[in-house]
Amino acid sequence: MQIGIIGLPLAGKTTIFNALTRGNADVANFASGKLQVHTASVQVPDPRINRLTQMFKPRKTIYAQVVYNDIAGLARGIGEKGGMDGNLLNQIAQNDAIVHVVRAFQDDNVPHLEGSINPARDLETLDTELILSDLGVVERRIERLKTSLGKGGSTPQEKDAFQKELAQLEHFQKTLEGGGLLRDLELGAAELKALRSLALTTLKPTLVILNTDEHSTGEALADANVASGAGASANTSPLPFGISYHHKQTQIVALQGKIEMELAQMSDEDAQMFLQEFEIAEPSLPRVIRLSYQLLGLQSFFTVGEDEVRAWTIPVGATAVEAAGAIHTDLAKGFVRAEVVSYENLIKAGGMNEAKTHGVLRLEGKEYIAQDGDIMHIRSSL
C-alpha cells in the first residue's frame, strides 16, 4: 500500500516524511522544483501486536507495513497554464492514498511563495490543481470514448459499456468543473474498480496534515484532533485556522512537523526527556500512521505461534478465504476452514488452549467476513 505525500513547496513534506519514516532525507529552505521522490516503508504501530508478542514470546514479530512516498516538484506549474507536468502526475497517481501537507508554521527563515501563511488558501490552491489535473484526465478519456463509439465495429456489449462509462465520466466532469472532489461522490465497489486505471487524484482517500509550529496554541491542535474522528463520512467538526474542509474519505490532523522529525531521530531515552521538557504527552506519529492505514480501508488480522506473531493486511470486508490469500495463494486455493478467535477474547482467555476450552475459538468457512483483530489459523488441504 502506497501513500503519497504532497503539498506546496516548503510546506514541510520532507520533514514529515522523515518523521514518519525515521529518515534523513534533505530538508531545505529553498524550493528546488526538481521532481524527486523519497520512498520508505514503515511499520504500522499496533499495541495488540505488542501484547500478543508478550503472550506467545515468538522468535519473530512482524507488523503491518505501509509505504510513504515524499513527492517533491510541485513548485512547477501551480496556477500556470498547462498545469502540472505528466511525470509529476504519474508519481502522484501511483499511490493508493494521499497525505496532503499544509504549511501552518511561522518561520521567517523559511520563505513562502505567496509571502504569507494561510493554510486555508494553500489547501485550496493545491486542491484546485488536483481538480484541474483530474479534469484533464476525464476529458481526454471522454474524447477517446466518443471516438470509439463513433467508429462503429464494436459489439453491442462493448457499446453498452462505453455508454455507461461515458455517462459516469460526464458526471465526473460536471463535479470537477463545479470545483468538487470526486471522493465526495457515492460510488460502488464495481465502479471504483473500473475507474482505477484512470488514477484520479481527487478520488483517493486523503489525510490532511496541518504542519503547525512550536508556538501554535494547544487549542488549534485539539480542534484539529477532534476533527480527525474515524469514519468514511464527511466530518463536520470545526477546524482551526479558519479552514472549512468537510469531505468524505478525508481526515485532518495537526502536528508539529519539525518537533516530530527531531523526536523520530532521537534515541528512545532522549525522546522521553524531550517529551517531558516540552510537556508533550506522546508523539503524534504513531497515531498518524494508524490513521493513514485506516483511511485506506485497511485492517489487520493476526497469526500467532511460537515461531512468529504477525499482522496481515486486508481490506475491510475481506472474507476468510481472501485473508488466507493474503498469507499465501495456496492457503486460499486449498482453504478448508479458519479457526478464529477475536483479539479481545484471546486476551480474556489468556492463551490459545484456554480460548478453546472457553469455547471462544470458532470454526469459520470461506465466506466469513474477517474482522479487524481476528486471530486466525487457516486449515488448508494443500
Ligand SMILES: Nc1nc2c(ncn2[C@@H]2O[C@H](COP(=O)(O)OP(=O)(O)O)[C@@H](O)[C@H]2O)c(=O)[nH]1
Ligand atoms: N519552524 C518550523 N520549520 C519547519 C517545520 N516543518 C518544516 N520546517 C522547515 O521548513 C523548510 C522546508 O521543509 P521541507 O520539509 O524541506 O519542505 P518540503 O519542501 O515541503 O519538503 C525546512 O527548513 C524545514 O526545516 C515546522 O513545523 N516548524
Ligand SMILES: [Mg+2]
Ligand atoms: Mg521536500
